[in-house]
Amino acid sequence: MKVIASIPRLCGLLLVLAAxxxxxxxxxxxxxxxxxxxEARDVRVVLAPETLRPGVFALRLSAVAVAVPALGWKQVGIxxxxxxxxxSDGRWHLQAPLQVRGAPGRALGDAQIEVTLxxxxxxxxxxxxxxxxxxxxxxxxxxxxxxxxxxxALPLSWLGGALAAASPGGSIRNGSASGTIAMDADSGSLRVxxxxxxxxxxxxxxxxxxxxxxLGVRGDFNLQHxxxxxxxxxxxALRGGELLAGSFYTQLPARDAPLxxxxxxxxxxxxxxxxxxxxxGNAVALSASMALSAKGAxxxxxxxxxxIDLARAIPRYASTWLQSHGVPGLQGMGQAQVTxxxxxxxxxxxxxxxxxxxxxDSSGRFAIAxxxxxxxWRSGATLAPTTLGWRAASIYRVPLGAMQIRLRDDKGxxxxxxxxxxxxxxxxxxxxxFDFAPPGTQPMRLSTGLAFTGVxxxxxxxxxxxxxxxxxxxxxxxxxxxxxxxxxxxxxLSMQVFGGYVDxxxxxxxxxxxxAPEMGxxxxxxxxxLAPLTSVFDxxxxxxxxxxxxxxxxxxxxxPVAFTxxxxxxxxxxxxxxxxxxxxxxxxxxxxxxxIQGAVLSLFSTFGYKHIGLSCTLANNVCIMGGIKPAxxxxxxxxxxxxxxxxxxxxxxxxxxxxxxxxxxQAATTGQAPVIR
Numbered sequence: 001m002k003v004i005a006s007i008p009r010l011c012g013l014l015l016v017l018a019a020x021x022x023x024x025x026x027x028x029x030x031x032x033x034x035x036x037x038x039e040a041r042d043v044r045v046v047l048a049p050e051t052l053r054p055g056v057f058a059l060r061l062s063a064v065a066v067a068v069p070a071l072g073w074k075q076v077g078i079x080x081x082x083x084x085x086x087x088s089d090g091r092w093h094l095q096a097p098l099q100v101r102g103a104p105g106r107a108l109g110d111a112q113i114e115v116t117l118x119x120x121x122x123x124x125x126x127x128x129x130x131x132x133x134x135x136x137x138x139x140x141x142x143x144x145x146x147x148x149x150x151x152x153a154l155p156l157s158w159l160g161g162a163l164a165a166a167s168p169g170g171s172i173r174n175g176s177a178s179g180t181i182a183m184d185a186d187s188g189s190l191r192v193x194x195x196x197x198x199x200x201x202x203x204x205x206x207x208x209x210x211x212x213x214x215l216g217v218r219g220d221f222n223l224q225h226x227x228x229x230x231x232x233x234x235x236x237a238l239r240g241g242e243l244l245a246g247s248f249y250t251q252l253p254a255r256d257a258p259l260x261x262x263x264x265x266x267x268x269x270x271x272x273x274x275x276x277x278x279x280x281g282n283a284v285a286l287s288a289s290m291a292l293s294a295k296g297a298x299x300x301x302x303x304x305x306x307x308i309d310l311a312r313a314i315p316r317y318a319s320t321w322l323q324s325h326g327v328p329g330l331q332g333m334g335q336a337q338v339t340x341x342x343x344x345x346x347x348x349x350x351x352x353x354x355x356x357x358x359x360x361d362s363s364g365r366f367a368i369a370x371x372x373x374x375x376x377w378r379s380g381a382t383l384a385p386t387t388l389g390w391r392a393a394s395i396y397r398v399p400l401g402a403m404q405i406r407l408r409d410d411k412g413x414x415x416x417x418x419x420x421x422x423x424x425x426x427x428x429x430x431x432x433x434f435d436f437a438p439p440g441t442q443p444m445r446l447s448t449g450l451a452f453t454g455v456x457x458x459x460x461x462x463x464x465x466x467x468x469x470x471x472x473x474x475x476x477x478x479x480x481x482x483x484x485x486x487x488x489x490x491x492x493l494s495m496q497v498f499g500g501y502v503d504x505x506x507x508x509x510x511x512x513x514x515x516a517p518e519m520g521x522x523x524x525x526x527x528x529x530l531a532p533l534t535s536v537f538d539x540x541x542x543x544x545x546x547x548x549x550x551x552x553x554x555x556x557x558x559x560p561v562a563f564t565x566x567x568x569x570x571x572x573x574x575x576x577x578x579x580x581x582x583x584x585x586x587x588x589x590x591x592x593x594x595x596i597q598g599a600v601l602s603l604f605s606t607f608g609y610k611h612i613g614l615s616c617t618l619a620n621n622v623c624i625m626g627g628i629k630p631a632x633x634x635x636x637x638x639x640x641x642x643x644x645x646x647x648x649x650x651x652x653x654x655x656x657x658x659x660x661x662x663x664x665x666q667a668a669t670t671g672q673a674p675v676i677r
Contacts, residue, residue, distance in 0.1 A: 027044070105161075132153045179195050212243055219235050220236060284308055368393045486508045486510040489505070608643040
């Protein structure tokens with residue numbers, strides 16, 4: 001038959017039995033004991049008077065399995081063997097070694113316990129020590145799970161079960177706590193409050209995506225946990241250590257950083273932080289609230305105010321997150337103030353204030369210096385215009401001059417109040433229009449129109465590391481839009497270069513400032529003057545006009561991975577002997593038809609030609625090559641001569657490894673003698 005008794009009644013029963021006259025030992029066995037928040041099975045108590053010491057009793061207590069859900073105790077064994085002695089003032093004192101088996105963190109595996117029971121006040125005072133750790137508790141005997149605790153160097157691993165109960169999958173590996181705590185527990189619920197100081201906390205949750213190492217915490221807290229939710233309020237400070245949450249990582253300062261936070265987690269695991277106020281000296285002052293799903297995805301974020309010193313905040317709080325988003329090594333200086341409201345994938349409001357901001361990507365992809373001004377936007381609202389500008393900037397080391405723009409928010413669409421002019425390499429870049437609607441009920445929309453005039457090709461070539469082109473560049477991008485994560489050119493871009501035109505259509509850009517930028521486009525060439533073009537590349541002189549097209553061009557990290565290109569001359573011209581040899585090399589060897597022998601050929605420096613044509617389709621790192629037309633006897637014609645001496649260059653390799661072709665082109669344009677294979 002199962003026996004159920006309450007633990008307070010058992011304590012009272014022991015006192016009654018000890019007070020009875022006689023010298024016989026008393027043994028109790030309970031198959032089950034229960035009280036709110038705690039259960040014990042197979043409990044045995046033996047109380048025996050010591051004949052030589054009146055009023056002193058030997059007490060042995062054991063329990064095979066103790067369960068305290070709030071502490072994560074499930075099948076914990078307890079053994080205690082000591083003495084119970086009545087004091088002259090009527091109180092009872094117990095002193096004994098305590099051994100607990102199977103508790104999380106090996107809690108109380110080899111401890112000492114002292115208990116003072118006062119029947120008059122119905123109170124128990126308990127002291128437990130193990131090594132340097134000590135717990136002093138005061139509890140009323142009629143409600144033993146209302147406990148006042150004084151902790152000293154308590155190993156936090158002992159509380160690992162409580163963390164696992166409050167946050168499934170959580171674990172505490174290291175650290176210690178000292179402080180004063182009040183705890184109330186009953187069936188399935190736990191309420192803890194007090195003031196604590198934690199040193200060297202090491203813990204993780206959510207499969208390691210949230211973790212702390214060497215963390216110091218001190219302050220006042222209030223924790224409430226039951227089957228439906230867990231709520232924590234904390235007002236104190238962090239000191240030192242490391243924190244990880246997804247792609248966010250920080251190494252905290254070795255001084256107090258005040259923190260005031262209120263959070264709750266529901267039974268499904270969703271987390272809501274209704275208050276998060278944090279101050280890290282001059283680096284960051286943040287007041288925010290947020291909500292995360294059970295899988296850790298951000299569902300809402302309200303930044304009421306963030307004051308940021310970029311020089312201190314970026315390396316401490318943002319470097320790892322930026323690296324995971326393709327912007328490693330970002331450096332910054334100056335001050336920024338931010339407020340924003342982001343809910344369920346939609347930005348509702350944003351206000352940004354910059355003061356003397358300098359930022360630069362260590363890879364040279366972008367930089368900005370002397371940024372000042374403000375940006376204000378709110379969904380569905382019309383706000384007063386703001387001014388934003390910089391002293392200097394660059395994109396992929398192409399320098400941009402000083403700029404200042406006025407931005408207006410008209411019912412949630414941020415646009416230019418007037419066109420903006422930016423100095424660019426001896427010319428100018430004019431931003432004709434700019435319209436931006438952040439993601440909300442509709443997908444994010446961004447469009448702009450650009451025009452550039454008088455841009456020095458020489459300066460542009462130097463900035464990009466190109467050959468030294470000469471002349472100026474002009475053109476226009478009437479409509480560039482951002483959609484589905486890519487910048488897409490609507491309409492076309494027309495540029496004047498080398499006396500002709502290059503038209504770009506179907507252009508798109510993705511991951512522009514990422515580790516592997518991608519670009520796609522179609523190009524059309526019309527009337528390009530070959531003489532200045534070939535002189536720049538040291539290919540050998542060719543005169544005449546060049547037409548052609550490049551369809552399906554795809555660049556990854558600015559290197560071609562796919563295209564279909566066809567280049568041909570419009571009308572005849574002259575070609576130098578060096579250019580003849582280089583075209584022969586590019587075509588994979590070939591011959592000179594028409595009976596002209598090499599010895600005779602060497603007598604002439606240039607030759608007349610009627611047609612030049614070459615094509616390449618790049619796919620899977622192989623170029624399928626062609627020319628003007630198939631040649632008699634096999635191969636393809638690259639150059640057809642005109643007049644005497646007559647030349648005919650034939651390419652024989654139709655499949656060429658792309659890296660091999662690049663090495664041939666490099667040799668042809670750097671003054672090295674071509675190798676004909």
